[in-house]
Amino acid sequence: MSGRRVVTLTANPSLDRTLSLPGPLLEGAVVRLLGAATEPGGKGVNVARAIAAAGGDAVPVLPAAEHDPIVTALTERGLPLVTVPVSAPVRTNYTLAAPDGTTTKLNEPGVPLDADTRAALAQALRLHASGSRWVVLSGSLPPGTPAGWYAELVAVLRDTGAKIAVDTSEEPLRALLAAGASGAPDLLKPNAEELASLAGVSEADVLGDPDVALSAVGTLHERGVAEVLLTLGGDGAVLSTADGGLWSARPPRITVRSTVGAGDCSLAGYLLADLAGAQPAERLRTAVAYGAASASLPGSAVPTPAQVDGPAVRVTAGMPGSAPLSSPPDPAAGRVVR
Numbered sequence: 065m066s067g068r069r070v071v072t073l074t075a076n077p078s079l080d081r082t083l084s085l086p087g088p089l090l091e092g093a094v095v096r097l098l099g100a101a102t103e104p105g106g107k108g109v110n111v112a113r114a115i116a117a118a119g120g121d122a123v124p125v126l127p128a129a130e131h132d133p134i135v136t137a138l139t140e141r142g143l144p145l146v147t148v149p150v151s152a153p154v155r156t157n158y159t160l161a162a163p164d165g166t167t168t169k170l171n172e173p174g175v176p177l178d179a180d181t182r183a184a185l186a187q188a189l190r191l192h193a194s195g196s197r198w199v200v201l202s203g204s205l206p207p208g209t210p211a212g213w214y215a216e217l218v219a220v221l222r223d224t225g226a227k228i229a230v231d232t233s234e235e236p237l238r239a240l241l242a243a244g245a246s247g248a249p250d251l252l253k254p255n256a257e258e259l260a261s262l263a264g265v266s267e268a269d270v271l272g273d274p275d276v277a278l279s280a281v282g283t284l285h286e287r288g289v290a291e292v293l294l295t296l297g298g299d300g301a302v303l304s305t306a307d308g309g310l311w312s313a314r315p316p317r318i319t320v321r322s323t324v325g326a327g328d329c330s331l332a333g334y335l336l337a338d339l340a341g342a343q344p345a346e347r348l349r350t351a352v353a354y355g356a357a358s359a360s361l362p363g364s365a366v367p368t369p370a371q372v373d374g375p376a377v378r379v380t381a382g383m384p385g386s387a388p389l390s391s392p393p394d395p396a397a398g399r400v401v402r
């Protein structure tokens with residue numbers, strides 16, 4: 065593994081159109097919006113944008129049509145993107161943003177990728193992964209894409225030397241874990257709902273019972289995942305490493321404006337800290353600080369480092385609400401790490 069570059073794949077990118085509602089959403093009503101704004105999105109695109117905003121070296125790889133508006137939007141933001149041609153332009157995903165910070169997402173299915181396009185994306189990823197520190201495979205797969213594609217990509221990228229992070233949900237996530245060691249990424253970033261669905265338990269159990277969450281995370285390690293960054297929304301995040309390390313972090317109090325992209329920014333924060341050589345507790349702190357900063361911004365905006373408050377994040381060894389591990393690898397175990 066070498067370099068400081070992060071390559072992201074967004075197989076299903078989007079233009080994120082944020083519609084600002086004047087009040088709670090009333091189904092069936094005519095709603096006069098307070099405003100609307102569009103930003104380039106999709107999970108891997110957001111990770112790359114946040115890393116680039118911190119001065120990092122990020123290369124987003126994505127399918128895009130000729131004159132695709134997402135290419136214009138990303139080029140305007142100075143991102144050195146790599147595109148593979150597809151016949152239809154990027155989907156539009158809508159966020160209905162209520163004044164209290166509640167967001168309702170309406171995501172279009174996206175542009176199908178045929179076998180040739182998938183092969184070209186894999187080739188582009190391999191090319192750029194060599195010499196990079198991380199490859200991030202993020203978001204949903206467009207209609208018709210085999211659910212096991214991420215697992216295939218992990219296997220295809222393994223000998224490039226880059227570490228591999230995956231953030232996805234539903235069938236692609238289940239297929240990734242079902243593929244066994246060959247599909248296991250170095251870092252997986254589930255949220256509570258995704259972890260619950262993998263473990264066959266309820267989200268409430270994952271959130272309410274640290275033992276349930278721990279055991280679910282443990283099954284991911286058993287399947288070969290080296291690090292699990294479990295994001296818990298307003299409750300922060302947990303980092304678990306296959307060698308027995310376990311930390312949890314709580315975010316500072318913020319006024320939530322939009323949670324869209326907060327998980328992507330958490331992942332970006334984690335990677336930025338890793339690139340800077342940070343230890344696990346610090347990587348977790350930066351992840352949670354980036355997620356909180358993102359949630360305090362409107363729409364799918366990504367924070368700049370000046371908007372990220374690392375010292376305000378409280379990091380402790382162990383799970384929230386449980387005793388710390390009996391033999392923690394971190395000398396700071398059991399204390400607040402500030």
Ligand SMILES: O=P(O)(O)OC[C@@]1(O)O[C@H](CO)[C@@H](O)[C@@H]1O
Binds near residue numbers: 078110169325
């Ligand atoms: O439909 P997917 O691929 O699951 O998610 C896409 C999306 O909701 O994720 C990002 C936020 O994480 C947004 O930029 C984008 O609209």
